Structures are given as structure tokens and as C-alpha cells.
Amino acid sequence: MSGTNRLHTPPRAGTGTTTECFSAVLFETMTRINVGIEDLELYEFRYALENLYPEAGWDSVKLDKQEEIERLIGRRDFYLGIQLRPRAGDRIVLDGNIVRLTRMLFAGLVSGEYPEEWVRAHFYFDIRGFYFIPRTVYFTEEVLVHFGGKPYRRFEQRQRRFERFQEVGYRDFKDANAEIDQAFIESVKKLISAREAPMLITIAGPTAAGKTEITERLLAAFEQTGKKTTTIEVDNFLLDREYREDKPMGKESTHFDLFMRSLAEILRCSPGSSEVVPVPGRSTGQGYKIKIPRYDFIYATSSHDLDGNLKEGCIPLEIEPADIIFLEGNFPFQIEEISSLIGIKAVYLTDDPIRLKRKWKRDIDYRKKYDPAYFRNRFFRTQFLRAEDCYRPLMKVCDIVVDTTGAALWATPEIVEILNRD
Amino acid sequence: MAKSTYEPKVFSKNLFGIMKRINPGIEALELYEFRYGLNDLVPEKGWESVKLDSEEEIVMRLNNRDFYDGIQIQPKAGDRVVLDEQIIRLAQMLFVGLITGEYEQDWVKMHFYFDIRGFYFLHRTLYFTDNVLAHFGSKPFKRFEQKQKSFEWHQDVGYKEFREANAEVDNLFIESVKKIIEFRGTPILLAIAGPTAAGKTEIVERLRSAFEQAGRQVTSIELDNFLTDRNYREAKGIHSEGKRALHFELFKQSLEDIAQGYKIKIPRYDTVYATSSHDLDGNLKSDGVPIEIEPADIIFIEGNFPFLLEEVVHLIGVKVVYLTDDPIRLKRKWKRDIDYRKKYDPSYFRNRFFKDQFIMAQIAYIPQMEVCDMTVDTTGASLWVMPEIAEILSK
Numbered sequence: 001m002s003g004t005n006r007l008h009t010p011p012r013a014g015t016g017t018t019t020e021c022f023s024a025v026l027f028e029t030m031t032r033i034n035v036g037i038e039d040l041e042l043y044e045f046r047y048a049l050e051n052l053y054p055e056a057g058w059d060s061v062k063l064d065k066q067e068e069i070e071r072l073i074g075r076r077d078f079y080l081g082i083q084l085r086p087r088a089g090d091r092i093v094l095d096g097n098i099v100r101l102t103r104m105l106f107a108g109l110v111s112g113e114y115p116e117e118w119v120r121a122h123f124y125f126d127i128r129g130f131y132f133i134p135r136t137v138y139f140t141e142e143v144l145v146h147f148g149g150k151p152y153r154r155f156e157q158r159q160r161r162f163e164r165f166q167e168v169g170y171r172d173f174k175d176a177n178a179e180i181d182q183a184f185i186e187s188v189k190k191l192i193s194a195r196e197a198p199m200l201i202t203i204a205g206p207t208a209a210g211k212t213e214i215t216e217r218l219l220a221a222f223e224q225t226g227k228k229t230t231t232i233e234v235d236n237f238l239l240d241r242e243y244r245e246d247k248p249m250g251k252e253s254t255h256f257d258l259f260m261r262s263l264a265e266i267l268r269c270s271p272g273s274s275e276v277v278p279v280p281g282r283s284t285g286q287g288y289k290i291k292i293p294r295y296d297f298i299y300a301t302s303s304h305d306l307d308g309n310l311k312e313g314c315i316p317l318e319i320e321p322a323d324i325i326f327l328e329g330n331f332p333f334q335i336e337e338i339s340s341l342i343g344i345k346a347v348y349l350t351d352d353p354i355r356l357k358r359k360w361k362r363d364i365d366y367r368k369k370y371d372p373a374y375f376r377n378r379f380f381r382t383q384f385l386r387a388e389d390c391y392r393p394l395m396k397v398c399d400i401v402v403d404t405t406g407a408a409l410w411a412t413p414e415i416v417e418i419l420n421r422d
Numbered sequence: 423m424a425k426s427t428y429e430p431k432v433f434s435k436n437l438f439g440i441m442k443r444i445n446p447g448i449e450a451l452e453l454y455e456f457r458y459g460l461n462d463l464v465p466e467k468g469w470e471s472v473k474l475d476s477e478e479e480i481v482m483r484l485n486n487r488d489f490y491d492g493i494q495i496q497p498k499a500g501d502r503v504v505l506d507e508q509i510i511r512l513a514q515m516l517f518v519g520l521i522t523g524e525y526e527q528d529w530v531k532m533h534f535y536f537d538i539r540g541f542y543f544l545h546r547t548l549y550f551t552d553n554v555l556a557h558f559g560s561k562p563f564k565r566f567e568q569k570q571k572s573f574e575w576h577q578d579v580g581y582k583e584f585r586e587a588n589a590e591v592d593n594l595f596i597e598s599v600k601k602i603i604e605f606r607g608t609p610i611l612l613a614i615a616g617p618t619a620a621g622k623t624e625i626v627e628r629l630r631s632a633f634e635q636a637g638r639q640v641t642s643i644e645l646d647n648f649l650t651d652r653n654y655r656e657a658k659g660i661h662s663e664g665k666r667a668l669h670f671e672l673f674k675q676s677l678e679d680i681a682q683g684y685k686i687k688i689p690r691y692d693t694v695y696a697t698s699s700h701d702l703d704g705n706l707k708s709d710g711v712p713i714e715i716e717p718a719d720i721i722f723i724e725g726n727f728p729f730l731l732e733e734v735v736h737l738i739g740v741k742v743v744y745l746t747d748d749p750i751r752l753k754r755k756w757k758r759d760i761d762y763r764k765k766y767d768p769s770y771f772r773n774r775f776f777k778d779q780f781i782m783a784q785i786a787y788i789p790q791m792e793v794c795d796m797t798v799d800t801t802g803a804s805l806w807v808m809p810e811i812a813e814i815l816s817k
Binding site: 166 | 450455462539577581761764
């Protein structure tokens with residue numbers, strides 16, 4: 001672990017190599033792309049940059065046109081082609097296309113070929129991962145139209161201060177979202193009081209957006225008001241992994257019939273309609289206790305066979321009736337049959353750069369869950385695909401979107417009308 | 423102990439409370455996060471299954487080199503590198519002992535520090551042994567406010583804050599070196615030893631520019647360039663320590679020559695191919711290109727063991743050990759070697775840091791502290807000098 005390194009030698013008159021000039025100019029430019037770079041010393045910037053140094057020098061990097069790059073990052077194929085575990089020797093390294101993109105942007109910024117505003121508009125730079133990632137668009141035209149073009153409420157964007165952070169912990173995150181979270185909780189309470197119990201609530205959202213925390217806070221808020229709450233983890237309805245192959249979460253990868261039946265029972269209504277069927281001998285606002293499959297994540301198997309029957313020796317999960325039932329997990333709740341059963345469909349959103357910083361802290365620093373290079377590849381690959389497959393379709397049909405980074409609460413005109421009632 | 427004590431949720435919640443007193447940085451965590459960190463260390467058979475060794479046994483084991491030699495740096499579970507078993511066992515014991523009260527918090531704090539990012543306990547390394555203290559007349563030459571105390575809360579430490587925290591002791595050190603050089607005259611050889619991430623490279627850079635500003639010619643010699651071909655060293659089991667790993671005669675001659683003001687040609691070691699430009703007899707290979715070093719006023723010797731080589735120690739005019747405490751160095755390495763350089767697998771890194779500090783202190787740093795002119799202790803914010811040097815500095 002020798003500490004000597006040639007990178008430490010600052011450029012001196014007459015001896016400065018192109019590499020040293022390049023990194024010095026890039027360092028300065030990058031402070032305008034990501035203000036957090038200002039907290040680095042040139043030393044540190046160079047350490048990180050060294051991993052991206054092209055073998056034949058920065059001059060060797062061929063720059064694609066801006067339009068070509070924009071086309072590339074808007075294409076599904078590009079992300080599908082990202083390898084998660086490419087190796088150099090026995091170490092996982094950054095995917096070749098990711099490396100190439102970052103090198104192009106570095107070289108283009110230094111040469112002036114790519115305007116800084118253009119880079120900022122299409123990419124963000126993650127300091128900890130030391131790479132550029134395309135920005136994901138969540139609020140498409142259709143989504144905006146669905147919400148009547150403007151948010152229901154907007155607060156001060158307190159996550160702005162995370163711009164300088166390399167990772168974001170729970171406490172900082174919670175503090176920054178205090179206002180928007182409170183407004184969301186109050187809104188949900190109001191919606192619930194406007195409707196009959198029992199009610200199903202779903203909160204979908206990308207990884208590390210803050211779903212678990214907000215769900216816990218909602219649960220606590222309801223329990224304080226004397227409501228009975230419970231949660232159903234949708235993942236428990238997954239089929240054995242060997243039958244699912246690579247099918248995404250949905251009808252074909254789950255015990256869908258069982259799922260529908262369970263929801264209907266706990267809501268005491270007939271499947272496919274939200275009509276409440278009175279249950280003799282039960283107080284109003286109570287559905288049936290249900291037994292649902294149990295999914296074993298270690299063995300990747302379900303307690304139930306493909307016909308929906310309990311396997312021998314397996315134990316189902318029992319879920320008591322409740323007033324408010326949270327459906328946890330990223331199921332495509334926009335599917336017609338399910339959609340009509342759900343009382344409140346919310347999407348809880350946090351911008352990609354912030355989620356990535358949360359994941360550095362949570363999944364890498366604390367959980368030590370992934371190899372860091374695998375993690376960088378995977379985060380790069382997944383955001384676009386998940387937005388396209390999962391979050392944007394949901395946002396087009398959901399009732400509420402909480403945008404924690406934009407500090408804005410979006411609600412459909414119908415919901416706004418309820419929320420504005422006295 | 424009530425059975426519920428060991429119930430995972432109760433255990434982790436109580437431990438969270440106690441650990442805030444062991445490492446105040448834990449206060450910045452939410453219980454969620456603490457549990458995420460702890461999860462990897464939960465024993466398969468539950469916390470109640472952890473057998474506790476006595477405090478004396480633990481201390482004895484941790485002061486024995488065999489324990490560190492036995493630490494594996496790349497144990498695997500599937501295809502992932504994991505924490506060494508002994509390291510896990512130590513952390514588990516300390517956690518349980520803290521919960522049951524079997525181990526006093528003060529005792530734990532005295533012998534161990536807890537690194538939050540790595541989520542494990544490490545043994546504190548003792549650098550200022552009795553011999554070292556005696557060498558320096560038992561008290562530091564000068565002591566400043568310990569500004570690194572603010573790092574207790576940090577999980578990693580960057581360059582900027584480190585430099586700022588050390589400003590006072592670094593400045594005094596630079597002034598002191600200038601004074602010694604004025605007194606002893608040039609050309610002079612200057613060697614700075616110190617553990618990984620103590621801040622050697624940065625302080626050498628600052629010294630360099632200070633000298634250059636004063637119009638001095640400065641150069642440096644990297645000890646690593648004198649290494650012989652790795653194949654040869656491995657065949658002989660020499661690795662990279664000591665004179666047997668080096669073209670030692672060439673090294674000695676080079677230092678003698680440059681100390682007299684001559685230009686020198688030294689071997690060039692290729693770190694990619696692990697070969698030297700010189701053969702084992704010290705002759706230039708047919709395709710070898712030596713490094714030419716112009717005469718200078720001040721010549722830095724760079725490397726880990728610059729003044730452990732008896733035959734050359736008299737040639738070195740200023741011998742310095744630059745020290746930073748292990749917990750701070752570890753935090754610097756998280757930032758530098760893991761976050762920025764992405765140099766190691768994080769678990770490999772945790773094992774290796776745990777293993778190396780004791781061993782390196784024994785074989786390299788303590789022996790060098792016992793013979794050096796001055797030691798800079800950045801964490802203690804103090805400058806230690808031998809009586810002879812104190813006299814020069816006080817003039």
C-alpha cells in the first residue's frame with residue numbers, strides 16, 4: 001500500500017504532460033457540471049479519473065455528435081446491452097459502453113465540443129461512482145396531462161443541498177422531505193376519511209425512493225387514529241423462480257388468481273368489482289382474514305404450486321382483516337382487474353441522482369450488498385428500463401405522485417376536488 | 423440474561439444505544455441504518471450462541487503477531503470476498519459483551535476502535551512505546567489543539583479537511599526541517615517514513631514547494647526503483663522488504679554519490695512487468711534504461727523503510743516518521759482507495775487493514791521511530807524531536 005503516486009506531482013512549468021493539463025482543465029469544468037466536485041482536491045479528482053484514462057490517451061477518444069448521443073441514450077437497446085459483470089482479471093469493472101460515454105463527455109467538455117448546458121440537461125455526474133448517467137424522464141407529456149399540467153402543492157426543494165453530498169443518509173433525507181411527506185400523509189388521511197373502509201393502498205416507486213420509510217410513517221399515522229392496518233407484500237404471490245423465467249412482475253409471473261381472490265376477500269367484495277358485499281355477522285368495515293402464499297427468497301420458491309394449491313409441508317401467510325391494507329411491492333397496479341380494487345394508488349418518486357446517493361450509503365456502505373462496480377453498472381442500466389416498464393405507466397393512471405426531489409405533490413383533478421373539500 | 427435480550431430487534435436496538443458511546447459517529451445513524459450494517463454480523467445461531475473470551479485472553483491474542491498473520495485477506499463465500507472469521511468473531515464477542523456488560527465500555531474503548539463504514543472493531547495500534555518515548559525524552563517538543571477530533575463523526579475523511587486539521591503541526595514541522603537543513607548544510611538526504619494514508623505524499627509535496635520557493639534544488643529517489651526482478655525475489659522468498667530485495671550496493675553507492683553532489687544513474691523498476699533495468703549483478707540489462715538524477719540540495723528518499731537499512735542510515739541527514747492514528751487513516755483510505763481509486767474489493771480492504779497495522783508497526787514504524795530525528799503525530803497534533811534536534815530548533 002505505498003502512498004507514492006505520480007498523480008501527486010502537480011504540473012510544473014515545462015514538465016506538464018497533456019494528461020496533467022487535461023485533468024486540471026476537466027477538474028475545473030466539472031465543478032460547473034456537479035458543484036460537489038468543488039469539495040474535492042485535484043489529487044482526489046485525479047485518483048478517480050485514473051480508472052477512466054484511455055490507453056491511447058485522451059486524444060484518442062472519438063466524439064459522437066450530440067444528436068447521436070441523445071438518440072443512443074433514448075434507446076432501450078442501449079441499456080439492455082449494458083453488462084452487469086464484465087471482468088478484467090478477477091475483478092468486475094465498469095461496462096465498456098458506460099466507460100465510453102463518460103470518456104466522450106469528459107473529452108467533449110474539455111475540447112468544448114459539448115456545451116456544458118447540454119451535458120447538464122441530459123446527464124448527471126455521480127462523484128462516488130465517478131461516471132455520467134443519463135437523466136431519466138418521469139414526467140412525460142401524458143403524465144403531466146393526467147395531473148392537469150401542474151402540481152397540487154409545491155414546497156421548497158430542500159434536497160438541493162444534497163447536490164454537494166456524495167451519499168445521503170436516512171436522517172438527512174427524512175429532514176429534507178418533512179413538508180412534502182406531511183402533506184402527503186394528510187392527503188391520504190383525507191382520502192380515507194372520504195371513503196369507506198376497508199381500503200387498499202399501493203405505494204409504488206423506484207428503488208431507494210423512500211417507500212419503506214413513508215409506508216411506516218403512514219402506518220403509524222393511521223394507528224394513532226385508531227385504524228387497523230396491515231400490509232401484504234406482493235412478492236409473496238410470485239411463482240417459483242424456475243417457472244417465472246425472466247418475465248416481469250405481473251399476471252404471468254404471479255399466482256394472479258389467488259392474488260385477486262385474496263384482495264377481494266380482505267375487501268369483502270366480489271372479484272373484478274369494487275362493490276362491497278355485506279358479510280353477515282361482521283361489523284361494517286371488516287373483510288375476511290385471508291391466507292396467502294409465502295415466497296421464500298432464499299430458495300426462490302412459493303408455498304403454492306402452479307395450480308394455486310398449497311404444497312405439502314408448506315405454510316401459508318395469514319393476514320388479519322384491517323381497515324387499511326397496504327400492498328407493498330412494485331406490481332403493475334395499472335392492470336385493469338387490480339386497478340379497480342385499489343382505493344389509493346400512489347407513486348413515491350425521488351430523482352435518480354439522489355436515489356443513487358442513498359444507495360451508496362445504504363446498499364454499499366451499510367449493507368455491503370453488492371460489488372461496487374456491479375452496482376454502478378446495474379444502476380446505470382436499470383433506471384431507464386424501469387421507468388419505461390413500470391413507473392411511467394403507473395404514473396399515467398395513479399391518483400397521487402409524491403416527487404420528493406421536486407418537493408411537489410401531484411394529484412388528479414378528481415383527487416384534488418376531494419382534498420379541497422372542507 | 424433475559425431471553426429477549428438476544429432477540430434480534432431488541433439486541434440491535436440496545437446495541438445501537440451502547441455503540442453511540444463507543445463511537446459518537448453512530449449518533450448520526452438511524453436505527454434502520456445501524457441494523458443494515460449489523461445484519462451481516464448476526465450469528466447464524468443467534469446472538470446467544472456467541473461464546474465470550476475473557477478480557478485478558480482477548481488482549482493477549484491481539485498483542486501477538488500470530489493472530490494477525492492468521493487473518494485471511496481474501497476468504498470467500500461463493501464468489502464474494504467476505505470478512506475474515508476471526509475479525510467477525512471479535513466483533514460479535516464485543517457486541518455481545520457490551521450488551522451483557524461482561525466487557526466494560528471503557529475497556530472496549532481503550533483497546534479497540536469501531537469503524538462505522540467497515541462496521542467492525544479494530545485493535546488500537548500502540549506506536550509510542552516506552553522505547554520510543556525514551557528516545558524523545560518522554561514529552562513532545564510542541565503540542566497543538568487536536569483538530570482531528572472533529573473527524574470522530576465522519577465515516578470518511580477527504581484531503582481538504584485533513585490538510586486543514588493538520589495546518590499547525592504541519593507548518594511547525596516544515597519550519598523545523600528548514601532549520602535543521604540550515605544547520606546541517608546541503609546537499610542533504612531527507613527520508614519520511616509513515617504508515618499508509620498517514621499523509622506522507624502531501625507533506626512531501628508541501629516541503630518540496632517550500633524548498634523550491636526558497637530557491638533550493640529538490641529531487642527525489644524512489645526506493646522501489648532499486649527492487650530486483652520480482653521473479654527472482656519470489657523464488658528466494660524475499661518479497662519487497664529489506665536490503666535483500668534491493669540492488670543494495672547500487673543503492674548505497676547512489677546515496678553516497680548524490681550526497682556528495684554528483685549526478686547519479688539508478689535502476690528503473692517497471693511496476694507493470696515487475697522487472698528491473700538491472701541484472702542481479704547490478705549491471706544494466708541490454709534493453710534497460712536507467713533513471714538519471716541530477717544533483718540537488720535536498721534529496722527525498724521515498725519508500726516505507728528508508729532508514730531501517732543500517733548501512734545507509736548515516737547518509738540520511740533528516741529522518742522523519744509521519745504518523746496519523748489508525749482510525750483516521752482508515753477513514754482516509756475509505757475515501758481515497760475505495761471511493762475514488764476503486765482500488766480494492768471493500769471486504770478485502772477491511773481484512774487487509776485489520777491485518778497490516780499491527781504487523782507494520784512492529785516491523786517498520788516503531789523501529790524507525792526509535793531512531794528517527796522527529797516524529798509528526800498529526801492526530802495527537804504534536805511534534806516529537808530527539809533532544810539533539812530540540813537543541814537545534816531552540817537556537
